Amino acid sequence: MATVLHQPKQPGIxxxxxxxxxxxxxxxxxxxxxxxxxxxxxLFANSFRDRDAQRNDAFWNLLSERRGTLENYEAVLxxxxxxxxxxxxxxxxxxxxxxxxxxxxxxxxxAYGFAWIDFKGRKWLFIATVSLLAIPLQxxxxxxxxxxxxxxxxxxxxxxxxxxxxxxTVLPLNNLxxxxxxxxxxxxxxxxxxxxxxxxxxxxxxxxELFESARIDGANHFGIFWRLVLPxxxxxxxxFAIFQFLWTWNDxxxxxxxxxxxxxxxxxxxxxxxxxxxxNTDHLLTAAAFVQAFVPVSVFFALQRYFVRxxxxxxxxx
Amino acid sequence: MxxxxxxxxxxxxxxxxxxxxxxxxxxxxxxxxxDDAAASLEAAQQAAEDAEARAAEAEDRAAEAEKAAEExxxxxxxxxxxxxxxxxxxxxxxxxxxxxxxxxxxNAALEEFGNANGIxxxxxxSANWEADINIQLEAGSNPDISIFPQPxxxxxxxxxxxxxxxxxxxxxxxxxxxxDSVMDFGNVDGTxxxxxxxxxxxxxxxxxxxxxxxxxxxxxxTLDELWALSDTMIADGNTPWCIGIESGQATGWAFTDWVExxxxxxxxxENYDAWTTGELPFSSPEVTSAMETVLGxxxxxxxxxxxxxxxxxxxxxxxxxxxxxxxxxxxRQASFFSSFFPEGTxxxxxxxxxxxxxxxxxxxxxRPVLGSGTLAGAFEDRPEVWAxxxxxxxxxxxxxxxxxxxxxxxxxxxxxxLSGFNTANLGADASLWHPLEQSFVGxxxxxxxxxxDGSDLMPADVGAGTFWSEGTAMVNGDKSVADAAAAIDASWxx
Numbered sequence: 001m002a003t004v005l006h007q008p009k010q011p012g013i014x015x016x017x018x019x020x021x022x023x024x025x026x027x028x029x030x031x032x033x034x035x036x037x038x039x040x041x042x043l044f045a046n047s048f049r050d051r052d053a054q055r056n057d058a059f060w061n062l063l064s065e066r067r068g069t070l071e072n073y074e075a076v077l078x079x080x081x082x083x084x085x086x087x088x089x090x091x092x093x094x095x096x097x098x099x100x101x102x103x104x105x106x107x108x109x110x111a112y113g114f115a116w117i118d119f120k121g122r123k124w125l126f127i128a129t130v131s132l133l134a135i136p137l138q139x140x141x142x143x144x145x146x147x148x149x150x151x152x153x154x155x156x157x158x159x160x161x162x163x164x165x166x167x168x169t170v171l172p173l174n175n176l177x178x179x180x181x182x183x184x185x186x187x188x189x190x191x192x193x194x195x196x197x198x199x200x201x202x203x204x205x206x207x208x209e210l211f212e213s214a215r216i217d218g219a220n221h222f223g224i225f226w227r228l229v230l231p232x233x234x235x236x237x238x239x240f241a242i243f244q245f246l247w248t249w250n251d252x253x254x255x256x257x258x259x260x261x262x263x264x265x266x267x268x269x270x271x272x273x274x275x276x277x278x279x280n281t282d283h284l285l286t287a288a289a290f291v292q293a294f295v296p297v298s299v300f301f302a303l304q305r306y307f308v309r310x311x312x313x314x315x316x317x318x
Numbered sequence: 319m320x321x322x323x324x325x326x327x328x329x330x331x332x333x334x335x336x337x338x339x340x341x342x343x344x345x346x347x348x349x350x351x352x353d354d355a356a357a358s359l360e361a362a363q364q365a366a367e368d369a370e371a372r373a374a375e376a377e378d379r380a381a382e383a384e385k386a387a388e389e390x391x392x393x394x395x396x397x398x399x400x401x402x403x404x405x406x407x408x409x410x411x412x413x414x415x416x417x418x419x420x421x422x423x424x425n426a427a428l429e430e431f432g433n434a435n436g437i438x439x440x441x442x443x444s445a446n447w448e449a450d451i452n453i454q455l456e457a458g459s460n461p462d463i464s465i466f467p468q469p470x471x472x473x474x475x476x477x478x479x480x481x482x483x484x485x486x487x488x489x490x491x492x493x494x495x496x497x498d499s500v501m502d503f504g505n506v507d508g509t510x511x512x513x514x515x516x517x518x519x520x521x522x523x524x525x526x527x528x529x530x531x532x533x534x535x536x537x538x539x540t541l542d543e544l545w546a547l548s549d550t551m552i553a554d555g556n557t558p559w560c561i562g563i564e565s566g567q568a569t570g571w572a573f574t575d576w577v578e579x580x581x582x583x584x585x586x587x588e589n590y591d592a593w594t595t596g597e598l599p600f601s602s603p604e605v606t607s608a609m610e611t612v613l614g615x616x617x618x619x620x621x622x623x624x625x626x627x628x629x630x631x632x633x634x635x636x637x638x639x640x641x642x643x644x645x646x647x648x649x650r651q652a653s654f655f656s657s658f659f660p661e662g663t664x665x666x667x668x669x670x671x672x673x674x675x676x677x678x679x680x681x682x683x684x685r686p687v688l689g690s691g692t693l694a695g696a697f698e699d700r701p702e703v704w705a706x707x708x709x710x711x712x713x714x715x716x717x718x719x720x721x722x723x724x725x726x727x728x729x730x731x732x733x734x735x736l737s738g739f740n741t742a743n744l745g746a747d748a749s750l751w752h753p754l755e756q757s758f759v760g761x762x763x764x765x766x767x768x769x770x771d772g773s774d775l776m777p778a779d780v781g782a783g784t785f786w787s788e789g790t791a792m793v794n795g796d797k798s799v800a801d802a803a804a805a806i807d808a809s810w811x812x
Binding site: 051052055056141142145146149178256257260261265269272273274275276277280281282 | 410417421443456458459657658
C-alpha cells in the first residue's frame with residue numbers, strides 16, 4: 001500500500017493532450033485558419049465581380065482584372081426590386097430579436113427553478129426537458145402549422161365549458177399562421193431544452209453561500225432570482241443570446257414554413273428566391289450572402305467578450 | 319412560499335399574454351387579441367368582468383374610429399373611395415417562379431387583373447416550392463392556387479382529390495385559347511385539372527450562325543445529318559457539343575431531355591406515351607437504344623466540352639458562355655436558355671457573335687416537338703379563385719406577363735430583349751416578343767404533335783427521382799445502361 005503512495009505522479013490523459021497541443025506552433029494554427037477562410041474569402045471577392053467575371057474565372061482574378069464593382073451590392077439593396085433585401089433585413093430583425101429575448105426570459109426562470117428550488121420530481125423533469133434536445137424540429141412542423149392555423153382542423157387549443165355555450169381559448173394560438181409571432185413561438189419552443197440546459201449549468205454553479213445569506217436577509221425566490229441570479233448570469237445569458245440570435249437570423253426552414261402569404265419574407269428566404277431556376281441573377285448571391293452575414297457578425301463582435309466566458313459556462317468552476 | 323409561486327406564475331403568465339397580444343398585430347385583429355386575452359384571464363382569475371368590459375370598450379372605440387374614417391371617406395366625394403384593403407377578395411397563388419423578373423412579371427400581370435376585378439391577388443414564389451406545398455396541404459394552410467412546374471405532381475394531387483377539377487365553363491373558356499395537345503397536359507384521366515400557364519420549347523439546338531458559316535457547316539435536316547455533322551466537327555478539330563447536366567437536387571434533368579427528344583425521333587409517339595405512363599419499361603429495347611444513342615454521341619472522343627470538368631459536374635446554366643466563346647459549336651437546350659448567355663449577347667440579328675437556334679432534327683417519325691411548361695391548379699372552390707384560374711389561360715395574361723417580364727429584363731436597352739417567357743397561347747400577340755422568341759412562340763402555337771417533357775409526366779419518384787439520379791450514374795459511367803434501366807423500372811410505383 002505504501003509503495004503506491006510514493007509512486008511519482010503520472011500526468012493524466014487530458015494534461016498530456018494539453019501539453020501536445022501547446023507544442024503546436026502558431027504558424028500551423030494560422031495555416032489552418034487560412035485554409036478554413038478561403039471559401040468565405042472567395043465568396044467575398046466574387047461579390048465584387050460581375051456576372052460574366054464570376055462565371056469565367058476563379059475569384060483570385062479579382063486583382064488582375066482591376067475592375068471590381070459594387071453593382072451586385074447595389075442590385076440587392078436597391079429598393080423597389082421584388083427581391084430587394086433592405087425590407088427583409090427589417091423582417092429578419094423583427095423575427096430574430098423577439099425569438100432571442102422570449103426564450104431567454106423563459107429559460108432563465110426555468111433554469112433557476114431547476115437549480116435552486118427543491119420540488120418533487122425535479123431531477124426527472126430536468127432530464128426529460130434536456131432529452132428533448134434529441135427531437136428534430138422538422139417532425140413538428142406540420143402539427144405546429146395546424147395549431148397556428150385558422151381552426152381547421154384544430155387551430156389553437158380550445159375548451160368548451162360544459163352547461164354553457166362559452167368556448168375558452170386556453171392557448172390563444174390560432175390565426176397566428178403567417179404572422180411573425182408564430183415564428184417566435186416555434187423558435188422559443190425548440191430553444192427551450194438547450195437554453196435551460198446551458199443556463200442551468202451556469203446558475204447551479206453559483207456559490208451556495210450567496211443564496212443562504214440572501215435567505216437570511218429575508219429574500220424570497222423571486223428576490224434572489226431578480227437581484228442575485230440575473231446580474232450574476234449575464235455572461236451565460238449573453239452567450240446564449242448570441243447562439244439563439246445566430247440560429248434565428250440564419251433560419252430558413254421555420255420562417256419559410258410558418259410565414260406563408262401574410263408577411264414579407266426574411267432575408268434567408270429572399271436570398272433563396274434571388275436566383276430563379278431560369279434566370280440570370282445567380283451572381284447576386286455572393287453580395288446577398290454578405291449583406292445577410294453583416295448583422296450576425298456585428299452582433300458576434302459586440303458580444304464577443306461574453307461569448308468566451310459563456311462557452312466555459314459550467315465547465316470551469318470560478 | 320405560496321405567495322412566491324403565485325408571483326412567479328404571474329410573471330410567466332403576463333409574458334405569455336404580451337406574446338399573444340403582440341401576435342395579432344394587424345389593425346383588424348386588435349380587438350380579437352383583446353378578446354383572447356380576456357378569455358385567458360377569465361380562466362385564470364376572477365377579474366373577468368373588468369377585462370371583458372375593457373375589451374368591449376376597446377371594440378366600441380375601434381368601431382367608432384372605423385365609422386369616423388368611413389364618414390370621412392364618404393364626405394370626400396371628389397375622389398371615388400377605394401374599397402378598403404380588407405374588403406377585397408383575396409386570392410393567394412404560389413409557385414416555383416421566384417426571381418425578380420419572373421415573380422415580378424407574374425405579380426404585375428395578376429395585379430392588372432386584380433385591380434380591374436376588385437380582387438387582391440398575392441403571388442409568392444418559393445425556392446422550396448415542392449416541399450412547401452406538401453407541408454401546406456397537410457397543415458391546411460395552402461394557397462388558393464399553385465403553379466405546378468410538373469404535371470406529374472398535378473396528377474398526383476388530382477388523384478388524391480386535393481386539386482379541384484375545373485368547372486365546365488372554365489374548361490370551355492380556357493380551351494378556346496390553346497391547342498388540344500397543350501390542354502392535354504393538364505388533363506388527368508379524362509378530367510381537366512390544370513390551366514396552361516407558360517410553355518417552353520425543348521427541341522432546339524443553340525448555335526452561332528457566323529461560326530457555322532465560317533466553317534462551311536450547314537444546318538442538319540435529319541438526325542443522321544446531325545450525327546454526321548458532329549463527326550465532321552470532331553475531324554475538323556472543333557468540339558461539337560457543350561453539355562452539362564448539374565442542377566443541384568435536380569441534377570440529371572438535362573440528360574433526360576436528350577433521351578426524350580431521342581425517344582420521339584427513334585420510336586413512335588404512341589410508344590413515347592406508353593413510356594411516360596409506365597406501360598413501356600425503361601429496360602425495353604426502344605428506351606435503352608435511345609439512351610445508348612445519346613451516351614454514344616456524348617462519349618465519342620472530342621465530342622463534348624464540359625466547362626466544369628465533367629458532364630455531371632457542369633451546371634446546365636454554364637453552357638452559354640463556352641458556346642459564345644467558341645469552345646463548342648452546338649448546345650441542345652430549351653427555349654428558356656436564352657437567359658443564360660453572357661449579358662449583351664445578340665440573338666438572331668445577323669451580327670458576328672449572335673446566337674440562334676435550329677430545330678433539333680427529325681428522325682424517322684415525322685417532326686415531333688418536345689415541350690414543357692407550367693400549369694395552374696386550384697385548391698379552393700370560390701368564384702374569385704376560378705376567375706383567376708380562367709385569367710391564367712387567357713391571352714390577356716400571356717400578353718400582360720410578356721410586357722411586364724420584357725420590361726423588367728430590358729433595363730437600359732432601347733430595343734426588345736429576350737424575356738424568357740414563352741407561351742403556346744393561340745391568342746398571344748407575337749409582336750410583343752423578341753424576334754428569336756417570336757419563332758419559339760410560332761413553333762409552339764403551330765405545333766400539332768407536341769409532347770410534354772416525359773420526366774415531368776412520370777410519377778415524381780421516377781421523373782423527378784431515379785430517372786435523374788440513375789441517368790447521372792449512366793453519364794458518369796458508374797452504371798451500365800441495362801443496370802440503370804432496371805433500377806429505374808424497380809423504382810416505378812406500382
